[in-house]
Amino acid sequence: MSTVPVVEAHQVCKRYGATVALDHADLTVLPGQTHALVGRNGAGKSTLVSVLTGLTGPDSGTVLFGGEPAPRAADRDAWRARVACVYQKSTIIPDLSVAENLFLNRQETRGGLLRWSAVRRAAEELLDRWSVAVDVRRPAGELSVEQRQFVEIARSLSFGARFVILDEPTAQLDGAAITRLFEHIAELQRQGVTFLFISHHLQEVYDICDTVTVYRDARHVLTAPVADLPRAGLVAAMTGEDTGSAAEARTTSARRGAPPVLRVRDLSLDPVYAGVSFDVAPGEIVGLAGAGGSGKTEVAETVVGLRKADAGTVHIGDRRIRPGDVPAALAAGVGFVPEDRHHQGFVPEMSIADNATMTVMDRLGPGIFVRSAERDRLAGTMITRLAVKTPGPELPVSALSGGNQQKVVLARALAGDPRLLVLITPTAGVDVRSKEFLLGKIAEAAEAGTAVLIASDELDDLRLCDRLVVLTHGRPATEFPAGWQDREVVAAMEGVDLDA
Known part of the structure; x- marks a missing residue:
């Protein structure tokens, strides 16, 4: 060779x-x-x-x-x-057959007409050569x-x-x-x-x-x-540390003995995740950690009603939330920061005021009518609270920097004074100063008694948490209390036994 x-x-x-x-x-x-x-x-x-x-x-x-x-x-x-x-x-392409997918735009023709028998024969020979046992006539979507x-x-x-x-x-x-x-x-x-x-x-x-x-x-x-x-050496190379730096423990304001705000029991969504159970207490920050494909994002989206689980229950306070019911989750007191702010977090050409208050429209006027003065007052409060850099609440969100756009998304989540704040990779794509600011505001919300759930694989996000639930291939793998080391968490997320 x-x-x-x-x-x-x-x-x-x-x-x-x-x-x-x-x-x-x-x-x-x-x-x-x-x-x-x-x-x-x-x-x-x-x-x-x-x-x-x-x-x-x-x-x-x-x-x-x-x-x-x-x-x-x-x-x-x-x-x-x-x-x-x-x-x-x-x-x-699911609507085409396997043979058509294999030779798309390369089909044999005669006199300008496709020779389907030749295409299928070539497809069979190709799959046989590379030991793929699939019927070439079958629709690829199946x-x-x-x-x-x-x-x-x-x-x-x-x-x-x-x-x-x-x-x-x-x-x-x-x-x-x-x-x-x-x-x-x-x-x-x-x-x-x-x-x-x-x-x-x-x-x-x-x-x-x-x-x-x-x-x-x-x-x-x-x-x-x-x-x-060794596995420990591989993880150390990825994290840039030999022994792992201990995550700084946050002084938690979780109310010991208080009933949990969020209770997740045996949540399953085939084939994404299965058997997921955890609680989040008032004032507690719990992290759902995991690598890509671990199911952490999908679990968080299920909690807020964006996905419908096949089995299991989600309770917010004393309310059992119907699967796939976003309005019910919002009514139960959920604030949400989605994974992709550009496609899920805001409406780009709408104003900061409209984006920041769209989850609390019922407070701003009767029926479909909105009292603009009340909207701008509330938006102004949130702009000040989140330190959004803008000349005024009427500016379109599209005109803001990435960090300020994410502040508007967090402002919308906090506008209704939520009992539970669910955030997915909340500091993705923002500069260091904005990241520190956003994490500080999340910590402030917890200190005020809000239960917080963070789904992320970013260690900076997870260091804020009082404990971590690590998912691997859609199943809970382990749990870490505050004070964990980077290498331990990375190894757990990546499915590696450091002692092996």
Whole structure:
């Protein structure tokens, strides 16, 4: 087997405005390997994948395939012949058959007419070559997540690529499907296919990979054989600490002995999460921690009624909230900061005043009528409370910076003086000063007696919590009281036993 690397990235840099996405990053993948690329959110993994697949050009640095320079950005056929990426979100078109998906825009024709028998025969030969047992006539929408991934891998190999990037391939698979996927990867590896494996679940690195590369803060930190790298060493490379820094314990104002504000019992939503139970007391901040695909976000969205669980109960105070009932959750006293402020958190062209008060419209006037003076008074109070930088409440939210937009989203959540505040990655995409300010306001709400639930994988968010419930593959894995160490929590989120 050739020893020339399948792909090499040398000193690759990429900036987006003031954000450094890659800082002189390196990667070398040898033929026949299954090579892991790991790192915390924001480490630079996704940007590197964009560079390696030709979707993004580096500002500086070089990319080589088999020792030769990467193709021109416009030469998509040349890129497909060198590298393929199977993303977590499927690119299979559900309304087309498996055969049509495999040879979309490449179907054999005669006299301008499609030769469907030839397309199906070619599809069968392709799937047989790569050991994929799927009926090519079947509508792709009927395939399981696992089968769609196998079809996407076979399609990528049909272009000639023998280097495949797998981006979070296990995020939507159950244990049995993960085992079959790993067996399939091992078989393809024996046939000369090389994989770059990206996963939030570090145990999978030890299950399937030969070599691991760690990125942290947009930089290459470490490349080592998996067999030679203890789990504790891998987590330390990701977090930048040898022994883990203890999270500072917050002086909690949780009212001991008081009935919980939130009670979640045996909550399940197949196949996303199962058997989730926890309480949040008045004045307590509880974190739902977990990597991508852990189910933490979906559990939080279920609590506020955005998702409908298959089983289990959610009580807020003495009210049992009907599954999937957002108005009932709001009426019970929930304030909510969603994961994506741009699509879920505010209406961009509406004013700050309208956005900040839309959850308390019933207080601003009779029926559908709003007393504008009352709205502006309440909005002014929230603008002052959240220190939103604006010339006035009439300014559209779209005109604000990211940090100030997130302050408006938090203002809306707090406007109704909620009993329970549910926040999903509340400081995502904001600058350091805004992050500190937002976390301080969340702590103030808890000190005033509000129960707080934070779903996040950001350690800065989680350090605010009195305790953490860690989810792995949709199930509660462990719980940490305040005073936990970064490496312990990261290892639990990634599914790694530090003592193994």
